[in-house]
Amino acid sequence: MLRDELRQILEKGLRDVEADWTVPAAIINDPEMHDAERERVFGRSWVFLAHESEIPERGDYVVRYISEDQFIVCRDEDGEVRGHLNSCRHRGMQVCRAEMGNASHFRCPYHGWTYNNKGSLVGVPAGREAYGNKLDKSLWQLKPVPKLGTYKGLVFGCLDPDAPSLDDYLGDMKFYLDIVLDRSDAGLQVVGAPQRWVVDANWKLGADNFIGDAYHTMMTHRSMVELGLAPPDPKFALYGEHVHTEHGHGLGIIGPPPGIPLPEFLGMPENIVEQLQRRLSPEQVEVFRPVAFIHGTVFPNLSIGNFLMSKDHVSPPTSFLTLRLWHPIGPDKMEIMSFFLVEKEAPDWYKEESYQAYVRTFGISGAFEQDDAENWRSITRVLGAQYAKKMELNYQMGRGVYEPDPDWPGPGKAFPMDYAEANQRNFMEYWMQLMVTDPASHTGNGKVSDEAAAEALARAEA
Amino acid sequence: MTTATEITDATVREVTEWLFGEAELLDTGKYREWLDLVAEDLSYVVPLRVTREREADTDIVEGMTLMDDDWDSMEMRVLRLETEYAWAEDPPSRSRHFVTNIRVAAGEAEDELAVKSNLLLYRTRGDVATFDILSGERHDVLRRVAGGYRLAKRVVVLDQTTVMTHNLALIM
Numbered sequence: 001m002l003r004d005e006l007r008q009i010l011e012k013g014l015r016d017v018e019a020d021w022t023v024p025a026a027i028i029n030d031p032e033m034h035d036a037e038r039e040r041v042f043g044r045s046w047v048f049l050a051h052e053s054e055i056p057e058r059g060d061y062v063v064r065y066i067s068e069d070q071f072i073v074c075r076d077e078d079g080e081v082r083g084h085l086n087s088c089r090h091r092g093m094q095v096c097r098a099e100m101g102n103a104s105h106f107r108c109p110y111h112g113w114t115y116n117n118k119g120s121l122v123g124v125p126a127g128r129e130a131y132g133n134k135l136d137k138s139l140w141q142l143k144p145v146p147k148l149g150t151y152k153g154l155v156f157g158c159l160d161p162d163a164p165s166l167d168d169y170l171g172d173m174k175f176y177l178d179i180v181l182d183r184s185d186a187g188l189q190v191v192g193a194p195q196r197w198v199v200d201a202n203w204k205l206g207a208d209n210f211i212g213d214a215y216h217t218m219m220t221h222r223s224m225v226e227l228g229l230a231p232p233d234p235k236f237a238l239y240g241e242h243v244h245t246e247h248g249h250g251l252g253i254i255g256p257p258p259g260i261p262l263p264e265f266l267g268m269p270e271n272i273v274e275q276l277q278r279r280l281s282p283e284q285v286e287v288f289r290p291v292a293f294i295h296g297t298v299f300p301n302l303s304i305g306n307f308l309m310s311k312d313h314v315s316p317p318t319s320f321l322t323l324r325l326w327h328p329i330g331p332d333k334m335e336i337m338s339f340f341l342v343e344k345e346a347p348d349w350y351k352e353e354s355y356q357a358y359v360r361t362f363g364i365s366g367a368f369e370q371d372d373a374e375n376w377r378s379i380t381r382v383l384g385a386q387y388a389k390k391m392e393l394n395y396q397m398g399r400g401v402y403e404p405d406p407d408w409p410g411p412g413k414a415f416p417m418d419y420a421e422a423n424q425r426n427f428m429e430y431w432m433q434l435m436v437t438d439p440a441s442h443t444g445n446g447k448v449s450d451e452a453a454a455e456a457l458a459r460a461e462a
Numbered sequence: 463m464t465t466a467t468e469i470t471d472a473t474v475r476e477v478t479e480w481l482f483g484e485a486e487l488l489d490t491g492k493y494r495e496w497l498d499l500v501a502e503d504l505s506y507v508v509p510l511r512v513t514r515e516r517e518a519d520t521d522i523v524e525g526m527t528l529m530d531d532d533w534d535s536m537e538m539r540v541l542r543l544e545t546e547y548a549w550a551e552d553p554p555s556r557s558r559h560f561v562t563n564i565r566v567a568a569g570e571a572e573d574e575l576a577v578k579s580n581l582l583l584y585r586t587r588g589d590v591a592t593f594d595i596l597s598g599e600r601h602d603v604l605r606r607v608a609g610g611y612r613l614a615k616r617v618v619v620l621d622q623t624t625v626m627t628h629n630l631a632l633i634m
Contacts, residue, residue: 097513097515098512098513098514098515098518099512099513099514099623100512100514101514101515101518191525191526192510192523192524192525192526192527193510193512193523193526194526195510195526195528195625196623196624196625197624197625197626197627197628197629198624198625198626198627198628199628200628201628219547220549222545222547223542223545223547223548223549224542225547226545226547227538227541227542227545229538311535312532312534312535312537312538313534313537313538313541314534315534335624340526355525355526355530356530356535359526359527359528359529359530360530360531360535360538363528364528364529364625364629364630365508365528365529365629365630365631367538367539367542369629370548370550370551370629370630370631371548371549371550373550373628373629374549374550374628374629375549377628378588381590
């Protein structure tokens with residue numbers, strides 16, 4: 001249960017975000033908020049695990065996290081994507097200790113219990129002698145992630161067996177995800193593996209930044225503005241749309257400022273442009289045609305950056321696509337996993353340029369990203385203190401300035417410029433709603449989750 | 463001209479002093495001067511490593527890196543630091559490059575040396591009483607030019623998969 005003080009902060013926060021357009025600073029860096037968030041937010045939401053292109057062959061696996069639980073995300077011998085808790089049913093040891101690889105079986109290094117990549121327990125050393133044939137192996141498979149779903153190559157898991165389907169959860173956001181994920185016939189490829197690094201910052205700051213913050217570009221990234229790598233027009237985000245949907249998702253879509261010629265469709269190669277015009281709906285094509293920057297967040301912690309950017313100060317811009325996971329590992333610490341993706345059918349020159357533009361501007365060494373991490377660290381440290389926590393943070397941009405855009409061809413609630421904080425409020429409001437909603441029943445870690453897990457396995461095997 | 467058969471004590475001493483001098487420039491923020499030590503065909507790569515089983519051929523990922531720069535992008539980084547708005551390093555980190563285990567061998571070209579060294583990079587920022595440490599092995603190609611050497615290639619293999627500093631804003 002939530003402590004009364006926490007509940008009061010959150011309930012006031014819910015009223016304030018609606019009435020005053022403010023958010024309580026206490027939600028950023030607080031150990032109790034973090035504890036509650038693990039169960040109430042990450043225990044209920046669909047969390048991104050992997051992209052299907054990371055595990056193309058039977059037996060391929062990667063190890064990924066939902067909150068602190070780690071899962072082996074693999075393609076089993078029948079080609080089906082699975083998620084198994086990486087924990088032996090005997091003593092809980094990790095059965096897989098590599099980050100990625102290919103394996104038909106996972107053998108526990110402690111006592112040798114062995115599971116196939118469907119999760120079934122298939123080997124128990126000295127089973128007959130030690131257990132007298134009384135061990136029913138079918139009851140001791142690796143715990144499956146309660147819900148597993150895939151959308152356009154993105155594999156998500158959810159710890160709540162009663163959560164809505166992934167399809168319903170993504171809802172109207174799918175219209176926009178398609179624009180990023182479904183532009184080509186053969187789809188996207190994660191190149192290599194994600195970069196991983198630790199930042200002493202709360203994960204929500206990354207999610208909040210990507211979901212709607214075009215405003216920070218002019219100041220945070222001013223060094224890059226001065227070098228000509230970011231738009232020099234302080235009003236560049238005026239020429240964009242700011243959209244959010246149910247379940248806390250949102251994005252910003254920015255075109256070129258008037259008079260600045262930029263290529264259509266993020267300057268993607270001709271063969272991809274040809275394919276996307278065939279694959280996407282006319283409305284999606286209309287939305288995507290003028291775009292130079294897409295930034296967004298799928299609640300809670302998956303963000304998207306699809307940007308037209310130069311790899312240095314003397315080269316023309318190339319677009320790149322990055323997904324990033326803001327993985328919480330404490331109230332004041334996250335691991336960032338940053339993925340670079342490119343259309344499998346893109347020409348080699350584009351793949352190379354796109355990779356270079358990505359790795360030099362975003363990611364751990366990126367000349368843009370560096371300054372973001374600096375801000376988020378600093379904010380997290382300051383907001384962990386008792387007096388600072390009592391502040392309200394100002395989320396009032398656009399208040400009384402503009403109304404929702406009636407002419408926007410896409411779904412969701414859209415505003416006609418990207419200097420806005422409607423997406424951020426929507427995200428924080430949904431987060432606070434989850435936080436104040438008590439779990440349906442509190443039976444601890446016993447029967448309920450066991451049955452649900454067995455049910456999920458039965459469904460998966462059916 | 464150094465050739466494959468002539469890695470003399472004098473060469474090792476020259477290379478060692480070059481590396482120590484380079485470290486001093488980096489730790490005192492003299493990036494423009496550091497850039498003068500870099501060849502125009504620079505390749506500067508920090509590979510991405512993952513945890514793999516011992517039987518895997520390598521733990522270095524193909525196709526993705528933590529950093530992949532050439533001279534132009536390095537100049538961009540230096541120009542960026544010269545603006546008043548490179549917040550990641552302004553105020554600057556306090557850094558110390560500890561360079562050890564220097565091994566000098568002949569390079570692929572006649573005027574080049576293949577130099578390996580171990581790097582321990584210590585970093586603190588602000589008044590936070592913690593520090594970051596990066597450890598790795600550098601594989602350099604140093605090219606002999608009139609009056610010294612130029613860095614033509616550097617690969618920094620870090621001893622981490624999940625990197626425990628918040629950005630790679632420092633040149634390693």
